[in-house]
Structures are given as structure tokens and as C-alpha cells.
Amino acid sequence: xxxERLKGLIEHWIEHNEEHRARLLExxxxxxxxxxxxxxxxxxxxxxxxxxxxxxxxxALKAFNQ
Numbered sequence: 001x002x003x004e005r006l007k008g009l010i011e012h013w014i015e016h017n018e019e020h021r022a023r024l025l026e027x028x029x030x031x032x033x034x035x036x037x038x039x040x041x042x043x044x045x046x047x048x049x050x051x052x053x054x055x056x057x058x059x060a061l062k063a064f065n066q
Contacts (some may be wrong), residue, residue: 003064011061021047032041
């Protein structure tokens with residue numbers, strides 16, 4: 001695999017994570033409306049974890065320029 005291909009994959013993963021993160025937050029709101037507080041909390045935690053993963057993927061992208 002080339003460095004450019006890997007860079008492209010990382011960019012894709014960041015975008016993909018952000019799409020899933022947004023969806024998880026939407027569903028967390030729905031779960032809360034349904035009175036499913038614990039489900040809502042867990043979905044928010046999952047969204048937070050995806051945000052953290054995206055942060056580290058972003059750091060990996062920065063490393064290409066160092």
C-alpha cells in the first residue's frame with residue numbers, strides 16, 4: 001500500500017466516523033424521548049468514542065506532513 005492510499009483511507013475513516021457519530025447523537029435524542037435514559041447515555045458515549053477515534057486519525061494525518 002502506498003502512503004497516499006493510506007492517507008486517503010484515513011481521511012475516509014474520519015468522514016465515516018463523523019457520519020456515524022452524528023447518527024448516534026440523533027438516536028440518543030430519540031432514545032431519551034422514549035424514556036430510555038441508559039440507552040441514550042450509552043449512545044452518547046459511543047458517539048464520544050468515535051469523536052476521540054477521529055481525533056487520533058486526524059493526528060495520524062498530521063504525521064504525514066512532519
